Amino acid sequence: MTVLDRDSNGEMLRGHFVYxxxxxxxxxxxxVKVGRSSDPYRRFLALSHASPIEIKLFRCVxxxxxxxxxxxEKLIHRGLAEFRSNGEWYRFDARIPEHKxxxxxxxxxxxxxxxxxGWHWDTVHMKALRALARQNQAIGRQISLKAA
Known part of the structure; x- marks a missing residue:
């Protein structure tokens, strides 16, 4: 089961996620933005529109x-404090192995x-997330047309 799976009613799964x-x-x-959400699908889409730098990948548990x-979330923030750039954002240099x-x-x-x-990271690529959002919009339009 991944963060983009749906329940038996076709709704996106919810829960308690750190991402x-x-x-x-x-x-x-x-x-790297560190946060938590009960609805990671919506949170990822919102962040992708609000970030000045393109977010290409999300990982969540x-x-x-x-x-x-x-x-x-609080403990991860504390552990990464030396890399904090602003709020819940952290800056790492990919060329320095110790940062990673x-x-x-x-x-x-x-x-x-x-x-x-047995926890594990789910990885969500923005390309797949945007495609899913477009699909959901199309389904929503079809449902509203049927109701009219």
């Missing part, structure tokens, strides 16, 4: 409880503590 959004600048800078998602290692170490350490066993 990372990745935007890359020329020159090796990678900007479903957690069992709202409180666990709050704790995980720190991001992985902090996230894995927090999620190993907070999440139930």
């Amino acid at each position: 990372l959004g990745f935007a890359e600048e020329s020159g090796g800078a990678i900007h 479903r957690l069992p409880y709202l409180e666990s998602s709050k704790i995980a 290692q720190t991001l992985h170490r902090v996230c894995r350490g927090v999620l190993d503590k907070v999440a139930s066993s």
Whole structure:
């Protein structure tokens, strides 16, 4: 089951998610947005429109409880504090291996503590997300035409 799956009624799945959004600048800078959401599909679309740098990839993990998602987000923010650029955004240099290692170490350490066993990242590419959004708009238009 992934973050873009639907329930038996055709609705996007909801839950308690912690996510990372990745935007890359020329020159090796990678900007990472760390957050949480109960509706990652909508959150990813909103962020993709609001970010001055194109977000190309999202990674998220479903957690069992709202409180666990709050704790995980807070601990990841603390662990990445030295890389904070603005608010919940962090800046890493892709050319420096220690930066990438720190991001992985902090996230894995927090999620190993907070999440139930067997957690995993779902990866969502913006290209696939935009295609799904277009499909949902088309379905919505068809439904409204049938109702009219």
